Amino acid sequence: MEAAIITTYRCPMHCKMCNIWDNPSDPKIEFQPGLLNKLPKLALVNLTGGEPFVREDLEEIARILFTKTDRIVISTSGWFEDRIIRMATKYPNLGFRVSIEGLSQKNDELRGREGGFDRGLRTLLELYRMGIKDIGFGITVSNSNSSDMLHLYELARNLKLEFATAAFHNSFYFHKEDNAITNIDEVSANFEELINRLLKENHPKSWFRAWFNLGLINYIKGNPRFLPCEAGSENFFIDPYGEVLPCNGMEAKCWLATMGNLNDAKDFMEIWESEQARKVREEVKKCPKNCWMIGSASPVMKKYVVKLLPWIIANKFKSMTGRRVCRDQMPDLNRKYLI
Numbered sequence: 001m002e003a004a005i006i007t008t009y010r011c012p013m014h015c016k017m018c019n020i021w022d023n024p025s026d027p028k029i030e031f032q033p034g035l036l037n038k039l040p041k042l043a044l045v046n047l048t049g050g051e052p053f054v055r056e057d058l059e060e061i062a063r064i065l066f067t068k069t070d071r072i073v074i075s076t077s078g079w080f081e082d083r084i085i086r087m088a089t090k091y092p093n094l095g096f097r098v099s100i101e102g103l104s105q106k107n108d109e110l111r112g113r114e115g116g117f118d119r120g121l122r123t124l125l126e127l128y129r130m131g132i133k134d135i136g137f138g139i140t141v142s143n144s145n146s147s148d149m150l151h152l153y154e155l156a157r158n159l160k161l162e163f164a165t166a167a168f169h170n171s172f173y174f175h176k177e178d179n180a181i182t183n184i185d186e187v188s189a190n191f192e193e194l195i196n197r198l199l200k201e202n203h204p205k206s207w208f209r210a211w212f213n214l215g216l217i218n219y220i221k222g223n224p225r226f227l228p229c230e231a232g233s234e235n236f237f238i239d240p241y242g243e244v245l246p247c248n249g250m251e252a253k254c255w256l257a258t259m260g261n262l263n264d265a266k267d268f269m270e271i272w273e274s275e276q277a278r279k280v281r282e283e284v285k286k287c288p289k290n291c292w293m294i295g296s297a298s299p300v301m302k303k304y305v306v307k308l309l310p311w312i313i314a315n316k317f318k319s320m321t322g323r324r325v326c327r328d329q330m331p332d333l334n335r336k337y338l339i
Helices: 033-038 058-065 081-090 104-111 116-130 146-159 184-199 204-220 268-272 275-286 294-303 305-320
Strands: 002-006 044-048 072-076 095-099 135-141 162-167 235-238 243-245
Touching (some): 002 294, 033 058, 058 072, 058 081, 081 116, 104 116, 135 146, 135 184, 162 204, 184 305, 204 294, 235 294, 243 268, 294 305
Parallel strands (some): 002 235, 072 095, 095 135
Antiparallel strands (some): 235 243
């Protein structure tokens, strides 16, 4: 099971595709690190926000979580360079993903802070110099930065860094209702190019990322998910106030529910096995949103990996023989078939 811990809704960035920064959590009532002692053993924990590094007790949060999992990845803007480097020095086995939305001008425009690109890149380069292994950056693709995505991919590939992609979504978490990709053909074409470049790599992980990015094209086009959403079963989120959530993609106009608050439970399993959790999972099954975000897609990609392999093997062979993958040739997968 995987978890995402939303450490705070405070953030120094002013992103155009996310209004968390304008709806900050109250630091006086954000969860205390000790609350995380109630968690079970986990395969992976993502520490996210807001900006996790605004929390002065983030090192204590990491210390406790390392008793629950062997792998922690922190999602950050890279704004607080010194804090990040200090954390990496203390916990060199931490993973770091720096959010960069394009090259310098485009990144700073979309993230609303001048100098954000420089800080993020300096942070990555210093982590690289330190020998931190699990580092990389990610881009949230919108209408105006999909071409920059390809340049960032090449930067990541040449530095041997991880490279994560997303397309912007609407949800309670982002406080957005108007995120919509309108130049679908252009954005899809750039994702198609990324897919073909990923398939040329020698590492199988890149081939699975190609499949994930095909899922992003599918999402952008408004189609049903390739794989069933099992948020709240294969993964969960905890918000800054201790609420256990199935995902961060819910919208009040569709549905919005919590499984329970960890502050009110003796341990996590009391919530996880509760009647309220069962009701939330039933709502997940009926959710109309068809989100495609790595937090909820990755666990089911692992669960249904045998269903992914035919497309991956066939298209890796295509790539090896000089042929391209076409974004219109979607895999023959659907929820009914997989379940």
